[in-house]
Amino acid sequence: MVIRPLALVAPAAVSGNGGPISYNVTFGYTGAFSATARGLVPATTVNDTVADDPADSFSPGGPGTKSYTVSVPAGTTYARFSLFNEFTDGHDDLDLYVYNSAGTLVGSSGGSTSAEEVNLLNPAADTYTVWVHGFATDGPDANFTLFEWVLGSASAGNMTVSAPASATLLATGSINLTFSGLAPATKYLGSVAYSGVSGLPSPTIVRVDTP
Numbered sequence: 001m002v003i004r005p006l007a008l009v010a011p012a013a014v015s016g017n018g019g020p021i022s023y024n025v026t027f028g029y030t031g032a033f034s035a036t037a038r039g040l041v042p043a044t045t046v047n048d049t050v051a052d053d054p055a056d057s058f059s060p061g062g063p064g065t066k067s068y069t070v071s072v073p074a075g076t077t078y079a080r081f082s083l084f085n086e087f088t089d090g091h092d093d094l095d096l097y098v099y100n101s102a103g104t105l106v107g108s109s110g111g112s113t114s115a116e117e118v119n120l121l122n123p124a125a126d127t128y129t130v131w132v133h134g135f136a137t138d139g140p141d142a143n144f145t146l147f148e149w150v151l152g153s154a155s156a157g158n159m160t161v162s163a164p165a166s167a168t169l170l171a172t173g174s175i176n177l178t179f180s181g182l183a184p185a186t187k188y189l190g191s192v193a194y195s196g197v198s199g200l201p202s203p204t205i206v207r208v209d210t211p
Contacts, residue, residue, distance in 0.1 A: 005029075007199040008167075014177075015207040021177040023204070027167035032196045035163035035175055037155040038077060039190025040208060042183065043147040050094065050144065052137040058097060058110075064134035070148055074125040078151040078205065080189055081107075081130050083116040087145040090138030097131040100124070110135070114144065121202060149189040158182055159190055159206065167196060175204075182210050 005028035014023050027033070046068055053064025060067070072079055083094055095110040098118045106128070107118035118130075134142055158181045164173040175192060182188060188210070191203035 005169075006201075007197055008194055008201055010175075010194065010201055010204050012202075013205040013207065015209070016177075018179050018182050018208055018210045020179075021206070023175050024172050025175060026172050027169060029167055029197055030169045031167055033164055033167040033173075034195050035161050035192050036195070037159045037161045037190060038153055038193055038203065039151050039156050040159050040179070040182070040188035040206065041149055041151055041156060041190065043082075043149055043187045043189070046146040046148070048132070048144060048146070049141050050132050050134040050137070051141045052134045052139075056135055058095065058131070058133045058135070060097070060099065060129075060131055064137075066132045068130045068132075068146060070128045070130055070150070072120075072123050072126055072128055072150055073152075075152050076123055076125070076150055077121075077153050077193075077203070078149075078189070078191060079120040079123050079128075080147075080149045080151075081118045082147040083114050083132070083144060084147070085114050087147075088114045089143040092134070092138050092142040092144070093136040094142060094144055095133040095135050097133065099129045099131070101126050101128070114142075147187055151189055151191060153193070156190070158188075161192055177206065179208060182208065184210050186210050
């Protein structure tokens with residue numbers, strides 16, 4: 001059996017507050033290499049209220065649910081739907097479910113708080129339905145903000161990527177990200193895509209929450 005090294009070892013995700021971000025990658029080949037920006041895109045937000053589900057059992061359209069349709073166009077590389085504890089009005093336990101237009105569940109997040117996240121890598125072009133479930137609200141209902149990002153493959157011009165122009169087997173390279181023109185108090189999403197040889201990993205997801 002021949003064991004081949006990974007073409008590139010890179011973090012799945014990095015995050016920051018708008019200041020520079022640097023991270024290392026390790027090369028499993030020698031040859032050309034490039035890293036390019038996708039995004040950043042700001043979140044689309046929905047503010048709403050969901051009632052408590054006394055049965056604590058989710059079904060689409062059932063008690064304690066709210067739904068939202070999201071159009072995901074062709075060429076989308078990543079879609080994310082999120083809730084945050086700090087964007088509810090109490091000690092609530094809200095959950096997320098995402099269905100495609102055929103009614104198939106494509107992602108869910110059901111932790112014990114309202115910190116929930118559903119990610120879709122290279123999703124099919126479709127109209128998706130995002131359900132918020134009031135599994136256990138602090139009182140009869142809960143106010144919340146739903147965050148949505150739909151990321152294509154283009155740069156938005158607000159993230160600059162600096163990376164080595166070539167790869168050397170087993171060497172470590174530094175990827176440096178700088179940002180400009182970001183609005184305050186905004187949650188952004190983007191990614192760094194890699195090219196050079198076949199077998200490179202999925203892009204590194206970049207989340208920036210500006211103060």
